[in-house]
Amino acid sequence: MEVAEEPIGRRVAQWRQRRGMSQQVFADRIGKSKSWVDKVERGVRRLDKYSVICDIAQVLGVDTSQLMGREPQRQPGLSSCLDQAEVESIRQSLERYERLGIFLQAASLDSKPIPELKKTVAYTWAAMEKGHYPVVARSLIELLRATPIAQENPIDGTAAEASEILTQVYQIASSVLRKLGEPQLAWLAADRSISAAQRGNDPLLAGTATARVANSLRALGRHQAALDLNVQVAHGLMAEHVADEPTPQALSVYGFLLLQGAMAAALAGESATCKDLLDSADIAAQRMGDDGNYYWTSFGPTNVALHRAAAHVELGEGRAALAVHAQINPAKLNDLVAERRAHHYLDMARACVQIGDWSKAGKALSLAHRTAHSEVRCRPVAHSLIDHILHHSKGSSPPEVMALAEQCGLTK
Incomplete structure (x- = not known):
C-alpha cells in the first residue's frame, strides 16, 4: 500500500486539532496516555499497528485510508469539500433547538462574548465572499453551537x-448549503434566519433573511413562491425604508431582493416580469451611484448587469447573456468579491455551452476556478457543467475542462 510522504503522526495531529480535541481528551478516548499521543504526533514513536490506526480513525471520525495518506473517492456536493463528520455536525446543529433553554440544558453551557462572536461572523462572511466554502462550513460548526446559547x-x-x-450565521449557512447541493438544509437554515432576525432590531437583516428563504425555495424548484416572496418583501421595504430618503444600506437590500426575484422569474419562464424587476433594480443601483457591499449584497450597477446576464442564461438565451457580459466594465467586475465574480464566470460558461462554443466555455470555467476554486470544485452545478462538456463536445474536450475534470475527480 502506497502512503503519502507526510508522517502519519502529523496527520493524526492535524485531524485531532480539526476536531477541536486536546491531546489529553484524544488520549482518553483511544485509551492511551497523553505522552504516547505526543510522541506519535512528533514522530518519536512509530504508528504501525493497523488495529490502533483503525481505533484512532474511528475516534477522529475519518476513514483509515485518510490517516494513511490516501484520500477516499468523494462525490460532488457537500462531501466534496468536507468530511462526513463535518457534514453531520452541521446537520445536527440545524436540527437542535437551543432556545428551549433549560429543557435542553443549553443555558448551562458556556456562552461566548458578543464581540467575539461578531469577529468570528465577520471572518466567516469574508471567507464566504472569497469562495472558501470548506473554511466557511468549519466556522459554522462552532457558530451554530455558540450563537444560540449567547441569546x-x-x-x-x-x-x-x-x-x-444568529440570523447572519443562519444566512451564511443557508447560502453555502444551497451552493453545495443541500437545498433542504439550506431552507431550514434560511427559515431559522427569519425567526432570529425578528428577535433583533435591524429590519434590513430581515430583508436579507427573506432573500435566503426565497433562494432556498428556488433551489427546491419552487420558483413562483420564491418570486412572490422576494417581490412582496421588496415592496414592503420600499414603503418603509426606500421611498423617501433611502440609505445605501436600504437601497442595497431592496435591490438585492429585486435581483433574486428576477432570477426566480427567469426560472419560472416569466421573461417580462424578470425584465421589469431587473430594470427596477437598475434604477435603485443608479440611485446608489456606484457598487457597494452593504449587508454582503455586492449590490450596484455592475451586479445588476451580472444578474441580467445570468437571467438570460436561465431563459436559454446564451448569446444575449454573452452580449451583456461584453458590455461590463472589466475593472468594475474585478472590484466585486471573488465569489460573485466566479459565479458569473460559471454563468458565462453555461452561456457558451448554450451556443455550442466549447472552447470559450472551457476558458470561462478555468477563469472561475482561478477566481475562487471552491466555486468549481465544490459545487454540483459546476461538476454537471464539466460533465456535460466532456460528454457532448465534438472531438477532444477543451484542455481546461480536462484539467478541471481531473482535479474534481470526474472522468469522461
Missing part, C-alpha cells in the same frame, strides 16, 4: 445583538 446568556452585549448575529 440565552448574552455576555458584553444584548440578546437582540445575539439574535442579529
